Amino acid sequence: MVGVMAPDTGNRDDWTRPGTYEVAPGVHRVPLPLPNDGLRAVNVYVLRDDDGLVLVDSGWAVAEARSALEAALKELDCSLADVRRFLVTHVHRDHYTQAVHLRREYGTRVSLGAGERASLTVSMTPHRNPLAEQLDHLRLLGAGELADTLAALTGVRLSTEDWELPDDWFHDGQRITHGERTLHVVETPGHTRGHVVFHDTGSALLFAGDHVLPTITPSIGFEAALSANPLGEFLGSLALVRRRPDARLLPAHGPVTPSVHARVDELVAHHGARLDETEAAVARGASSAYEVAAQLRWTRRERRLGDLDVFNAMLAVTETAAHLELLVAQGRLTRSDAGGVRRYATA
Template identity: 30%
Template structure:
């Protein structure tokens, strides 16, 4: 067996594929192999190197692609980048209807998703940073064309060998992220919902999606209350104590919320101002040294936190003449 593949339990394998140059470091691709059906969960970025890793694990595990399905937990390019490779081979692809719609609207730079991303960057006060959507990892490593898909929406059931999975709603990280839960086997494939050591990026998507952090926290509680012995997440190490990790993630976000409130006690703040005031686990010494590609994600996360505070009635915003948002604590006005 290849050195980046390991067997986790009967019929379940993990291929840990490097994401070179990305702070995520690697992605955990899961493969369920049974006599009558196989399932691959997520893909990695759309790069030649990751494609080579993918072809190698398919060969090493002797996967018959005629009886293999691909399950995409969510729309991010490190999970969907190679969807076209599988589609071209006739592999059935499952993804939630919500995230698939966003994917369809993000194939080209001029498509609605990327136009909205740039508009949000302006509203967040990021124009001064000179960001280009072509530097955004989600754009650089995306699928290049639309692909055939079968909806996998919360409440659906998928049988893979003796696994009876229910598709569960894990939205928050993306508007339509889903996982695969087998209650009898106490097993959950959770995508980026709960990660070891690092925290999933929760970003503000738009005002239609609304309070993404609130949604995420609600779905954290839901997963904590499930009977889970095997939690299979998409990055870093596997987690043994789900309840403990959920409490750590909740504490992390409360700290972020407190930092945002503290920033707004001093002045009315743009999202960029608040982003700069938060503590980030990154080698950059200050905001100016942040990689431009990561400024998109950092500002999106800060925006999600202030929008959660706004949903709680703690803050509100106004727009200046240029359409930039300024947030303020409601008890100051």
């Protein structure tokens, strides 16, 4: 049952509890459930004005998420028909696909960052294995057995019904007006190539999508069209956000927190330490991303690579590769491809 509309007091443990929570005047957080996902929920933000509703992100196109969104809007005496536009931070399924389905029913305008065009084009390819690019990449990273396991699990080709082009594309510096509220579009590639955040400087709010998360570090570069240096892009995007005025952090996963800047500083420090750990693993003799990932620890529980489920093991290996590529760009490591595997060595 959806809880009554209330000020947002969600924390690390209960932010996924269904309901409609006011985070600022005219802004409500609505957590929507995710199917079979360790993240458990995605926050959709409802911006309310006399002209209707604008939503930041939309949720995953599953019946449970639609029902939760309908119930949450009912708490605001509104319905799905009152939603004028979806402002989508990035093209991942839990942010974009429900907007696609609802547009077919209500004609709702859907907007997405221009940098997502390449990944969206790939995702719209008929009868494509949903992890085709990741499987090839894993084999290059020395994780052939992991790729074979994933291939067996994802052998069914998905339809393209969840994927369509948006009505329009966001560009950096664009401004979106909703009533008296103005949102500044800031391109923040890294988590995906076309990720954007929306900065409401007047109310000191940052709708951060997956770019800045309060309790976990975002995955880097998990997308259909792979980026050459996703971690370098991500750190550059963090620096860009850090230079902007501070704001309350309104994340896609996790509770609302007081300061974007404070969390950015923590993320930068984390990746700095991870780069050092990655370089040290290569110095000890690990040469592929898979071998390096096996030497590192994962999640807050300090798990080993072999303790992770197959999907998170894939993310661990590809994130390790992102750190290795940045170390190459910084001149701290060298890279060579031989025998179908990418190898790294100290510079």
